[in-house]
Amino acid sequence: MRTIFIVSGIHRKGRIGMDRNEVTYLSGTASMPFKGTTHRQIVELAKWTDLLCEEALEPDLPIIDPHHHVWDDERGRYMSSELMHDLSSGHRIESTVFVQFKSGYRKEGPPSMQPVGEVEFARSFADACEIQNPGGPRVCEGIIAHADLTLGDEVQPVLDAMAEAGGERLKGIRHGATWDSGSAGYGRTFARPHLLSDATFRRGFARLIPPGLTFDAWLFYPQLPDLVSLLHDYPDASVVLDHAGGVLGVDPHTDRAAVFDAWRENMKRVAGYPNVTVKIGGLGMLYAGWDFHLCDRPPSSNDLAVCWRPYVETCIELFGPERCMFESNFPVDKQSCGYGVLWNAFKRITERFSPSEKLALYSGTAARTYRLHRPIELTQS
Numbered sequence: 001m002r003t004i005f006i007v008s009g010i011h012r013k014g015r016i017g018m019d020r021n022e023v024t025y026l027s028g029t030a031s032m033p034f035k036g037t038t039h040r041q042i043v044e045l046a047k048w049t050d051l052l053c054e055e056a057l058e059p060d061l062p063i064i065d066p067h068h069h070v071w072d073d074e075r076g077r078y079m080s081s082e083l084m085h086d087l088s089s090g091h092r093i094e095s096t097v098f099v100q101f102k103s104g105y106r107k108e109g110p111p112s113m114q115p116v117g118e119v120e121f122a123r124s125f126a127d128a129c130e131i132q133n134p135g136g137p138r139v140c141e142g143i144i145a146h147a148d149l150t151l152g153d154e155v156q157p158v159l160d161a162m163a164e165a166g167g168e169r170l171k172g173i174r175h176g177a178t179w180d181s182g183s184a185g186y187g188r189t190f191a192r193p194h195l196l197s198d199a200t201f202r203r204g205f206a207r208l209i210p211p212g213l214t215f216d217a218w219l220f221y222p223q224l225p226d227l228v229s230l231l232h233d234y235p236d237a238s239v240v241l242d243h244a245g246g247v248l249g250v251d252p253h254t255d256r257a258a259v260f261d262a263w264r265e266n267m268k269r270v271a272g273y274p275n276v277t278v279k280i281g282g283l284g285m286l287y288a289g290w291d292f293h294l295c296d297r298p299p300s301s302n303d304l305a306v307c308w309r310p311y312v313e314t315c316i317e318l319f320g321p322e323r324c325m326f327e328s329n330f331p332v333d334k335q336s337c338g339y340g341v342l343w344n345a346f347k348r349i350t351e352r353f354s355p356s357e358k359l360a361l362y363s364g365t366a367a368r369t370y371r372l373h374r375p376i377e378l379t380q381s
Contacts, residue, residue: 254289302345
């Protein structure tokens with residue numbers, strides 16, 4: 001049995017302050033080499049995460065999950081039954097946002113138009129979930145699609161087709177910009193370096209502004225200066241920074257204290273632009289290097305909270321609750337933990353936050369940013 005010991009040395013200054021260079025992570029055994037983002041397939045994952053179930057903390061707190069995926073292909077099956085199993089973990093999930101992950105692409109027609117099929121897929125999936133679970137969560141209330149913004153001005157017909165396919169559910173576009181010269185590139189194809197600075201990409205990006213589409217930015221923490229430049233040049237764009245700014249913990253980013261300092265400094269610069277919000281999550285991706293996936297049993301919410309607290313609290317400190325939203329990033333983050341346990345971890349970290357701050361973090365920011373129905377707030381006792 002593999003045992004992992006976690007030590008987080010954080011000197012608290014008030015609620016969310018911390019000293020420099022005081023974040024450490026110690027493992028009982030040496031980490032295995034990073035071998036991609038999939039350690040277990042979906043069926044095996046479900047069995048593993050179900051080994052630990054926790055009663056939901058603050059079960060009446062409304063949650064909008066603004067970032068999850070759905071697929072049924074060579075990666076396995078994560079469709080309505082698998083998603084609803086996770087959503088029924090005892091937390092009050094009001095609605096969700098589907099984010100592109102190359103699901104349901106068209107197999108014919110020009111390559112630029114093939115991602116329109118994912119919008120059609122997500123909308124059909126949402127309609128089916130509504131029929132199967134009347135009165136349940138509004139699954140895929142929002143859709144974040146992929147359009148190739150390197151088409152420049154020529155991306156407009158793609159955006160028009162997506163708007164027609166998605167209707168009011170279409171909320172934004174994600175064109176991933178992740179790039180790293182180290183282990184994070186294992187088994188995948190990255191965008192070219194400095195994609196966000198490319199002039200043609202930026203012409204495509206500018207096409208998102210008139211129709212009010214958000215741009216979901218997915219990149220790793222060393223690349224955040226490229227995002228700063230984009231935010232500076234396009235102050236009217238609505239930008240959502242995915243996965244807490246792309247924290248890494250795999251080679252060569254294994255000095256966790258140094259990575260934390262570099263990440264925090266870059267996040268400070270990003271936070272200076274009011275047109276960006278941040279999704280707090282993605283910390284369960286194997287890129288982050290916690291190695292929970294190598295344990296015989298999944299981690300508890302306490303285990304997760306110890307590791308994730310510095311990143312979560314720093315995001316909230318820098319951006320404020322009104323510009324932060326918690327995300328599940330399932331089933332990708334399911335490689336590290338169960339769905340209900342993930343939300344319990346976030347709730348442990350925000351235990352002392354005010355009711356209004358919690359409402360912003362768990363539903364309000366997502367509802368405002370993605371133009372979703374705002375959950376009815378329960379009377380606070």
